[in-house]
Amino acid sequence: MEAALGRPPLRAGELEVRPSEFLVLVNGEPLHLTVRELELLTALVERRNRIVTREELYREVWGEPYRKADRSVDVYVGKLRQKLEDAVPGRRFIHTHFGFGYRFAADSDRT
């Protein structure tokens, strides 16, 4: 979270992430997220359209080495999906790549 300042705003479809303000807007409306949720979403959006391993996400968000079998990332992906679904029904932002990890995409395409 410390590194939030200086990170530029990110636009991704109907989402706008402003790390420096700890804020996410969905179609201009603020989305209420917890710290973990915000950081995980930010990490994903910063890596949009790329498959990201749980290990990389865990290191980035939790700031410590990933312990195999830790399910925190999965749980928070679930939380984010729920909130994003509430905010933008029918849309799917976070894709699962079985055996690899997750991928954020604002446009409903690729892979």
Next chain:
Amino acid sequence: MEAALGRPPLRAGELEVRPSEFLVLVNGEPLHLTVRELELLTALVERRNRIVTREELYREVWGEPYRKADRSVDVYVGKLRQKLEDAVPGRRFIHTHFGFGYRFAADSDRT
């Protein structure tokens, strides 16, 4: 999968393998592969135009000694051929060398 990072992209005809992104493109379109499929294809493309024994492929992809009579490599070669055929009909990338092993070739020539 751990060793995926740091491996450079490989181009081979209409294929592009990007191990570091867990991604294979066929004429620019992502090809959906499982972990084993991706690793086996990567191993073959890295050794393109050479006959590779099952033993070598097994050691590389499965990371353990090859047990004689294990058919895993054959099964996965079959899966890859199927998916490549769907993606590029009429093309043959993976050649069988009876009694020796397999060989990947992007150009439709030699044996």
Next chain:
DNA sequence: GCCGTCTTTTACAGCTTTTTCACAGGGAGA
């Protein structure tokens, strides 16, 4: 302490992938 909120851990069902098996068909040498 007691609450409310957030985070971490656990458990399990459901699903996907991987492995194993069996058999048909093919290739090479005698």
Next chain:
DNA sequence: TCTCCCTGTGAAAAAGCTGTAAAAGACGGC
């Protein structure tokens, strides 16, 4: 041609991964 071994492949069994609810733990405010 005959025989033996090798390969292709569908399908069943086994293993492994993911989604998710819920329990348990942490932490701060009152």
